[in-house]
Amino acid sequence: MVVAVMLGLAFAPPARGRMLLVPLSTRAAAMLPAAAVDGGARLLGVGPFRGSLVIVADRKRLGGVSLADGMIILSAPPLLCGAAEAKGQVT
Secondary structure, eight states: OHHHHHHHHHTSOOSEEEEEEEESSHHHHHHHHHHHHHTTOEEEEEOSSTTOEEEEEEGGGOTTOSGGGTEEEEEOOHHHHOOOOOOSOOO
16 A cells, blocks of 8 residues: 555656656547647657657646546656756746
8 A cells, every 4th residue: 555655656747847648548649749739848758658758847737638638647757758858948
């Protein structure tokens, strides 16, 4: 139980910063890049899972990226998602 809670906290997305967007279907994967950019995200690259993206964003602005849309938002730890840094600021 404690391990599950720790893992949940480790992958909880930050309010602002690096995040991993993971589509849960092929339809969601097709919509993911546009939904992220529409939410003001800066794309850093592909994630470790098929169709996933590593971004820098303000989570509140990612309205088109939700479980209801077939997408989940996780934190993007450098160990799992690489150490790429975004240049500039999220707008």
